[in-house]
Amino acid sequence: MSSLGKIDYDSIAKVYADHRKASQRVVSHIAGYFHQKVVRDVLEVGCGTANYLFALVNALGANGYGFDQSAGMLEEAAKKYPGLQVRQGDASERFPFPDSSFDLTYSVDVIHYVRNLNNYFREAFRVLRPGGVVVTVTWSHEDLRRSTLVKYFPEALEVDMQRFHPIEEIERAMQTAGFSDICVSHTEYSFVMDQAQLAVYQKRAYSELLLISEQCFADGIRLLEEDFRKGKAVEREEYTYVWGFKK
Helix, strand or coil, X not given: CCCCCCXXXXXXXXXXXXXXXXXXXXXXXXXXXXXXXXCCEEEEECCCCCHHHHHHHHHHCCEEEEEECCXXXXXXXXXXXXXXXXXXXXXXXXXXXXXXXXXXXXXXXXXXXXXXXHHHXXXXXXXXXXEEEEEEEECCHHHHHCCHHHHHCCHHHHHHHHHCCCHHHHHHHHHHHCCEEEEEEEEEEEEECCHHHHHHHHCCCCHHHHCCCHHHHHHHHHHHHHHHHCCCCEEEEEEEEEEEECC
16 A cells, blocks of 8 residues: 555556546536626645646636646646746645735645645645635545445545545635635535546546555456446535634
């Protein structure tokens, strides 16, 4: 079993680029808040291969900026979406952008890599313009327990319970950083898996699948493929969103 936090994302960047996609439900949920509001500049923290950034800036008609620690992920992002402005940076340190640069700063499936939440949200606050919004898209501990990953790969629950912050911790760090009107929303959606979604599991394009034992992975894939052949493999997509506002 790999050590937590020791995944080489440069080495798996091509797998992520080929198999991970932005959820239209997540994009629509975030973009829906900005209905009839002007958004000029958007920053994604931990943008990876930039699927979400590309989808969201197109939905909002905004300029897209992102940063990620992995040079390999950024290389794939630049190939797929040359119009985006992405650069290397560490979400646990100072964000590589000036003060008051963005109307929206967000992350998807990233906050669990950040140990110092207070620094993260201080930086998110710093780079936002007055009136700006931060939103963190993550899994609550309840979301984790209900996930498709845990159903087929039960060792993933212990892995993720160690990695994912309780929502209350995120809210406290946001409040400490100066955000106001902090609130939480939620989306969930279930659908019968197609071949593309099955391949995400087969190719281990979720980080949890690189952090469980080989036996757990082999057993889970066998059961998942059996259910897929019977048309019974259902993907449960569930997200919790934590919102904050810079007055």
